[in-house]
Amino acid sequence: MICHTHWDREWFAPSFVTNEWLKELFEELFDLISRKEDYRYVLDGQTLILEDLLSTAPELREKVKELVRSGNLLIGPLYAQIDFRLSPEVAIIKDFELGKEDVKKFGGDAPVAWMVDNFGFISQLPQLFKRYGIEGAFLWRGVKLEKPSIEFEWESEDGSSVKCIFLIGGYRNLYGLSRTKDLAKKRLKHEIEKLKIFSLSGFVPLLDGYDLDVNPEDPRDLLNEEIELSSPQEYLNEAFSKIAEPPKISGELLSGKYACVFPGTLSSRVYLKRQAYVVGKLLRYVELLSSFHNEHVDELYRTYLKTLVHDNICGVGVDTIHRKMQSVYKKLFGSLEKSLKKELKKLATHLEKGLYAVSFSPFEYDHYYCDGERCYRLQSEGVGLFKVSEFDVTRSDETLSFRNDHYEAFFNEDESLDVNGIVTGVLHLERELGDCYSTDTEKMDFSCHISRMQVERAGERHKIVLLERVIEAEGIHIETKERIIFDESPLVKWNIIANASGRNYLLSFITKSFDRTSKVFAKMPFDVVERDRIDTDLLPQDAGEKLNSVLLVAREVGSIRKFPFQGFVALRGKKTLAVMAKGVHQYEVDEEGDIKIDLIRSVEWVAKNNVRGRTGDAGPLMYVADARCEGVIDFELAICELNADVRSEEFFKWFSLFDDPPMLLSVNKRDDRGFESLKFFSGSLPWICVENGELLVYNPYSKPMHGLKPNQIGTISMNVVFPSGDDRADVQILSSLRFPQLAFKKIIEGEIEQLKEKIEIIEEEIEQVEQALKSLRKDSYEYHVNVHKLLSKKRTLLELIVSLALNRGKVSKRLMRKLNELRAEKRIYDYIVELLKEGAR
Numbered sequence: 001m002i003c004h005t006h007w008d009r010e011w012f013a014p015s016f017v018t019n020e021w022l023k024e025l026f027e028e029l030f031d032l033i034s035r036k037e038d039y040r041y042v043l044d045g046q047t048l049i050l051e052d053l054l055s056t057a058p059e060l061r062e063k064v065k066e067l068v069r070s071g072n073l074l075i076g077p078l079y080a081q082i083d084f085r086l087s088p089e090v091a092i093i094k095d096f097e098l099g100k101e102d103v104k105k106f107g108g109d110a111p112v113a114w115m116v117d118n119f120g121f122i123s124q125l126p127q128l129f130k131r132y133g134i135e136g137a138f139l140w141r142g143v144k145l146e147k148p149s150i151e152f153e154w155e156s157e158d159g160s161s162v163k164c165i166f167l168i169g170g171y172r173n174l175y176g177l178s179r180t181k182d183l184a185k186k187r188l189k190h191e192i193e194k195l196k197i198f199s200l201s202g203f204v205p206l207l208d209g210y211d212l213d214v215n216p217e218d219p220r221d222l223l224n225e226e227i228e229l230s231s232p233q234e235y236l237n238e239a240f241s242k243i244a245e246p247p248k249i250s251g252e253l254l255s256g257k258y259a260c261v262f263p264g265t266l267s268s269r270v271y272l273k274r275q276a277y278v279v280g281k282l283l284r285y286v287e288l289l290s291s292f293h294n295e296h297v298d299e300l301y302r303t304y305l306k307t308l309v310h311d312n313i314c315g316v317g318v319d320t321i322h323r324k325m326q327s328v329y330k331k332l333f334g335s336l337e338k339s340l341k342k343e344l345k346k347l348a349t350h351l352e353k354g355l356y357a358v359s360f361s362p363f364e365y366d367h368y369y370c371d372g373e374r375c376y377r378l379q380s381e382g383v384g385l386f387k388v389s390e391f392d393v394t395r396s397d398e399t400l401s402f403r404n405d406h407y408e409a410f411f412n413e414d415e416s417l418d419v420n421g422i423v424t425g426v427l428h429l430e431r432e433l434g435d436c437y438s439t440d441t442e443k444m445d446f447s448c449h450i451s452r453m454q455v456e457r458a459g460e461r462h463k464i465v466l467l468e469r470v471i472e473a474e475g476i477h478i479e480t481k482e483r484i485i486f487d488e489s490p491l492v493k494w495n496i497i498a499n500a501s502g503r504n505y506l507l508s509f510i511t512k513s514f515d516r517t518s519k520v521f522a523k524m525p526f527d528v529v530e531r532d533r534i535d536t537d538l539l540p541q542d543a544g545e546k547l548n549s550v551l552l553v554a555r556e557v558g559s560i561r562k563f564p565f566q567g568f569v570a571l572r573g574k575k576t577l578a579v580m581a582k583g584v585h586q587y588e589v590d591e592e593g594d595i596k597i598d599l600i601r602s603v604e605w606v607a608k609n610n611v612r613g614r615t616g617d618a619g620p621l622m623y624v625a626d627a628r629c630e631g632v633i634d635f636e637l638a639i640c641e642l643n644a645d646v647r648s649e650e651f652f653k654w655f656s657l658f659d660d661p662p663m664l665l666s667v668n669k670r671d672d673r674g675f676e677s678l679k680f681f682s683g684s685l686p687w688i689c690v691e692n693g694e695l696l697v698y699n700p701y702s703k704p705m706h707g708l709k710p711n712q713i714g715t716i717s718m719n720v721v722f723p724s725g726d727d728r729a730d731v732q733i734l735s736s737l738r739f740p741q742l743a744f745k746k747i748i749e750g751e752i753e754q755l756k757e758k759i760e761i762i763e764e765e766i767e768q769v770e771q772a773l774k775s776l777r778k779d780s781y782e783y784h785v786n787v788h789k790l791l792s793k794k795r796t797l798l799e800l801i802v803s804l805a806l807n808r809g810k811v812s813k814r815l816m817r818k819l820n821e822l823r824a825e826k827r828i829y830d831y832i833v834e835l836l837k838e839g840a841r
Contacts, residue, residue: 001206001227001229002232005043005210005212005213005214011321013318013816014321017816018052018212023057023060024214025216026063028215029041039072046076047078048079077111077133078099090689111135111136111233112137115138117140119265122526123524126154126161127526128526135163137154140167141256141260145247150165150199150201152166165239166198167207169191170259173831175213177217178217180832183835184219188226194549201240205235206227211820254564256560258555260438260618263438263556263562263563264562264601265314266564266598267506267562267601268437268603269315269436269626272325274582276308278738283336284688288383288680292680297339300336303328316606319625330741344733348667348731351385353669353674355376356667358665359382361656363649366378369489370486370487373735374664375459382681388664404488407420411453411465415453425484427448430506431504432504432601434601440614444505447472447473452467452468453466473505475503476501477502478501482495482496491639497633498634499632500600500629502602506602511579513594513595519571521646522587531563533561533591538559549834552830557614557615562598564585569597578640580638582636620799621796622800623800623807633740645702647702663734664734668729680720683697685699685705685706695716695717699712752807752808759801762797766797781837795823795826798822
């Protein structure tokens with residue numbers, strides 16, 4: 001048995017509320033361990049909890065260190081429980097690095113990852129685990145085993161593998177024993193009976209802990225010698241010592257077969273994901289340039305990583321939390337912009353005065369490049385600063401077509417763009433019936449018409465077309481300003497500013513490939529993964545008696561058509577067709593070959609009941625007006641067709657140009673002494689960040705490269721030495737990253753009245769259940785079923801009451817605490833009802 005807590009620091013309550021609960025949790029732990037010196041407690045696998053605790057109770061630092069050093073408190077190995085599907089590569093690395101640093105600082109050891117509620121996992125995690133000294137992991141969501149077993153080995157493509165424990169029964173199956181004392185031993189026996197059929201070793205994972213649990217308990221007080229308190233490492237070692245050949249799986253763990261991974265979270269509150277992308281890029285650039293002067297930005301990464309915790313970046317919290325995230329992003333962006341200019345100013349002292357392309361792509365380029373304002377000859381030799389002296393001359397050209405060495409493009413009458421026979425730029429609207437967690441769409445009638453279309457500017461080597469459209473449906477009005485940018489590269493860049501009004505819809509950008517057979521590839525952290533177009537490997541609504549008894553939470557059912565990506569989605573037939581996007585993460589490729597990039601998914605509730613494609617509830621029934629995404633949001637996309645493999649240097653050269661575009665820098669000095677360029681490094685391996693003075697890279701190609709096997713992560717040396725320079729340079733960044741802001745529309749009184757009506761309905765339903773309970777025997781199964789129903793409805797009522805207060809601009813700590821307690825009580829009863837159901841058969 002393992003005792004733990006799962007700490008959702010920001011979900012239905014903001015961190016300034018939950019941080020106050022942490023002190024109470026630790027006071028309870030101090031008392032419990034003082035009485036039971038062999039008691040052990042897992043602190044949710046993330047050191048961020050300690051950072052939060054000590055921000056409000058710094059006097060506890062030494063006592064916490066004592067518990068960590070003694071092995072009573074098990075911390076790390078991660079800094080934060082981030083969402084690996086949505087977090088950029090550099091953030092994932094920093095999560096491991098900072099977690100490892102914190103564990104060492106507190107005197108602990110963390111050889112096993114504890115990741116019990118993340119919404120799926122990327123393919124390269126086994127390799128990253130090995131890189132940071134982690135030998136195994138406890139996982140729940142995402143696992144896709146044909147025949148479910150508690151023990152399995154997980155492999156990355158490079159051959160790295162780790163031992164894993166699949167918590168098929170969830171992370172709270174024996175939570176709250178002290179609240180069900182009379183049933184404690186029956187619950188123990190029942191859980192063992194349910195789980196042992198899935199165990200290859202004979203061991204079953206029993207977990208006493210729950211979300212935001214502040215009441216740790218010692219289950220031995222009730223179960224005596226029938227159980228043994230364990231740690232993740234001990235359990236892992238004992239279990240695998242009994243197994244000769246554990247089942248092996250490789251690649252991503254993104255299946256909702258046994259527990260939801262909530263694909264809808266890939267597109268909820270897309271404005272947050274866009275902001276996170278831009279801030280992450282800027283952080284990476286500033287860290288690289290700062291490293292040349294031995295400066296570090298780790299504290300900024302800590303701030304950034306807090307916004308990437310799964311509930312935060314997935315957009316499934318209350319509006320109060322996500323508005324604070326926007327404020328954090330904006331503050332980080334402003335600070336990083338100043339830092340970037342400061343670092344470039346230092347570098348400019350070594351240059352002649354003039355214009356320079358600041359390149360963060362490691363590839364070499366020599367072509368005319370248009371950044372949307374200027375078109376210049378980009379002559380870069382990797383990452384560095386390179387002189388710009390040639391510009392494309394503008395000319396009069398009103399034709400809505402463009403041709404270069406890579407494609408021929410022209411606009412159709414319906415405003416779509418034909419590129420080598422591929423049709424792109426189609427905007428499509430569907431009715432959204434889901435919530436922040438899950439998408440559930442159906443067809444709807446809508447219109448899309450052009451209000452303006454003209455050539456904004458043109459030259460011999462570039463053209464910019466301005467397109468304005470209006471998309472309308474019942475209750476929905478979206479106006480777009482779009483700029484389609486053509487130059488000498490194979491990229492057709494498509495920038496969209498959408499001013500959206502309305503709710504409960506899905507707006508997608510469609511590229512029609514007319515390709516029904518080609519394989520689908522998606523860029524993910526440290527990898528390019530191959531996927532089916534549709535995932536139908538899910539369990540039916542009724543999974544059968546044995547599985548039903550352990551799968552007590554929401555699962556995905558039917559089929560999955562929405563998948564994550566970071567950077568591009570591609571079809572590989574005779575050529576590679578890719579649609580690229582920045583900070584947008586949800587795509588679909590249908591049977592006809594339409595590539596749909598989901599731009600805006602407008603919803604109104606954190607979670608609601610009866611969402612198709614999902615069994616059970618997902619989270620609190622809370623109204624979140626900001627999730628409607630009403631306001632102005634901008635998007636950056638590109639379309640690219642190449643006669644090259646998606647895992648080739650040629651393809652990544654152009655993807656890197658899109659994902660890390662050059663910035664134009666003006667350098668002004670009193671004299672003209674200096675170099676015409678500063679080259680830092682070059683090559684074909686994508687770089688992630690600086691690690692111990694070296695450059696962390698990975699090999700996405702299908703062949704070995706620079707000493708790295710395909711899919712291998714490693715480091716290469718980076719010898720950057722600058723001679724002394726003049727420190728009187730002035731610089732101006734003429735084209736830089738833009739911060740994608742969203743100006744919200746205020747909630748109106750109609751939503752307040754809607755919440756009040758729902759509260760009245762639930763209150764009436766509660767009264768009916770309470771009346772029904774009076775006529776039932778307290779020892780009957782029906783009585784407990786109705787108690788469970790009553791707890792569920794009381795929880796829902798409190799969720800709505802808290803939601804009403806939040807939408808009125810109030811944060812009630814008292815109500816949030818009461819809701820947390822009621823959630824725990826209801827969750828315990830899930831297991832009691834399932835236990836008593838067995839006896840009622």
